[in-house]
Amino acid sequence: MxxxxxxxxxxxxxxxxxxxxxxxxxxxxxxxxxxxxxxxxxxxxxxxxxxxxxxxxxxxxxxxxxxxxxxxxxxxxxxxxxxxxxxxxxAYNYNSRGGVVKLATIPCMCDKIIPIVAKTMRENHPSSHLAITCQESSEVYHSVLSGMAALGILFNSVELTSPEIIYTPLFEDEYVLYVGPKSPYWDAESITIKEAMAQPYIAYRNEFIKDYGGVSTVFKDMMPNIALRTDELESVKKIISEDNYVAFYHRIMTREDVYLKYNLLRAIPISDYDTRTQVGYIESKKYKPSALDKVFIKVLKQIVSETFCQNCADY
Incomplete structure (x- = not known):
């Protein structure tokens, strides 16, 4: 032998x-x-x-x-x-009555939208489960393309397209600048893009390093005054609330943020630059969504429409 x-x-x-x-x-x-x-x-x-x-x-x-x-x-x-x-x-066919929805999503969707969708799914489909991975848009795209995730939620980008991927828009959002009480712009009604880029900025993960479909796509060829970089999204808000730092966040997806609710942070709009971005979901033509995946999509659209997007474009 x-x-x-x-x-x-x-x-x-x-x-x-x-x-x-x-x-x-x-x-x-x-x-x-x-x-x-x-x-x-x-x-x-x-x-x-x-x-x-x-x-x-x-x-x-x-x-x-x-x-x-x-x-x-x-x-x-x-x-x-x-x-x-x-x-x-x-596996997807057996998930039609229960099972797991494998979702890859951008982190900001996990602040409010996905928890509401998950709660609705548990109430209406108690045998179902969500397996959620938070990734940047490029990573979400790759997860769905490779079959590691059945569905993906990401920022729309011309760089993230493929004949094997179906993209469906959900809603438009826009970036605003989060500032704390120690910021000189705490009482400002708006801020110019030049002023925003000059403030000490806290970058999340790969922001402004590579184009992954988020702020790097919207603020093309621009570089803020990066003072810190972290992979802890929640710590960014805490640091801003305690010192003179800033960061870009989404107006719709974070408008019920507890830091805003209790006036620990303010969201300042950019006055002279288009900060709009589109959020959508993707599915693979090769790895077709199950009946449960389709239920999740239906619930997601309903939550986005009823709770977050009364004034958004009707997609």
């Missing part, structure tokens, strides 16, 4: 990245389409080659092509991905 050396399990994401690289014949193009950095994308393929102990791609200055072994493995990958699609469809 021949015993082979144990190797780490390959990841589904690595197989998908390899297939994408072959499809576009370019690692840089495939990475861009997948909305991740080229080094990270290339690194995952290299790890796959190392784990399999075989070269999968011929790399040249003109692009990439699969090796002979890569062609054979690619055929198997297609089968694997098709089987995963069938497994997802089976």
């Amino acid at each position: 021949i015993f082979s050396k144990w190797r780490p399990f390959m990841k589904l994401e690595q197989l998908q990245f390899f297939a994408q690289a072959v499809k576009y014949r370019s690692i840089s193009v495939a990475a861009e389409k997948s909305h991740i950095s080229q080094p990270a994308f290339s690194g995952q393929i290299s790890k796959l080659e190392k784990e399999l102990n075989i070269k999968l791609l011929n790399r040249t200055t003109k692009g990439v092509t699969p090796t002979a072994a890569g062609v054979e493995i690619l055929a198997k990958i297609d089968t694997v991905l098709d089987n995963i699609n069938e497994i997802n469809n089976i």
Whole structure:
């Protein structure tokens, strides 16, 4: 009997990245389409080659092509991905009476809107559950595209489009500037974009580092006076309320914010710049939504329309 050396399990994401690289014949193009950095994308393929102990791609200055072994493995990958699609469809069908809605969403939706939707779902469909992952728009897009999430809620962006994704708008929102009592603009009715960008700014995660469909898309080619950066969304408000810092937030999605309600923060509109952005949900053509997913979408639209968007455009 021949015993082979144990190797780490390959990841589904690595197989998908390899297939994408072959499809576009370019690692840089495939990475861009997948909305991740080229080094990270290339690194995952290299790890796959190392784990399999075989070269999968011929790399040249003109692009990439699969090796002979890569062609054979690619055929198997297609089968694997098709089987995963069938497994997802089976699971989704069994979720029609109960089960899990896998949702990837931008963090600001979790402040108020998603909790109300979750409460309504529990009341009307007690056997259902929500599995929620908070991500940036580009990550939401990738989660739905890969089948890791059935539904996604994100900011609309021309960068986040694909023939395999269906986008449906929900509502329009606009960015306002959160300021605290120590800000010189605490009593202001509005603020110019130049004045806003000059204030000491607290950036959340990748804000103003890369275009992920949020503030980086709305405030193109602009850079605020970033003093702090954090991945704790709630701590941003606390810091602003206690010191002279600012941050951009959404008017509709945060208008019932407890910090605003108790006058710990003020939301100042931008007077000379269009800060509007559109929020919508996405679903995959390949990983079709289940009956329960469709119920969630219906409830989401109802909550947005009745509770948050009386004055929004009728989508």
